[in-house]
C-alpha cells in the first residue's frame with residue numbers, strides 16, 4: 001500500500017529508504033515514551049518516528065492524535 005507523502009526522501013542523505021510510523025518504545029516495552037496529556041489521569045500519547053534506513057536519521061517524530069489536552073512546562077495553578 002502506497003502512502004501519501006509530501007517528501008519521500010531523506011533530508012539528510014537524499015535516499016528514499018524511509019520507514020514510516022515506527023513505534024518509539026522502551027527496550028523492555030513497559031509503557032510508552034510519549035507526550036503527556038491531561039485526562040482524568042495523566043496519559044501518554046505514543047510517539048511514532050519516520051526513519052531513514054540508509055543513514056539512520058530520524059526524519060520526523062509525530063503523534064497520531066493531536067487533539068489532546070497537552071501538558072506543557074508551565075505549571076497549572
Ligand SMILES: [Zn+2]
Pocket residue numbers: 010011012013014015052053054055056057
Ligand atoms: Zn538518510
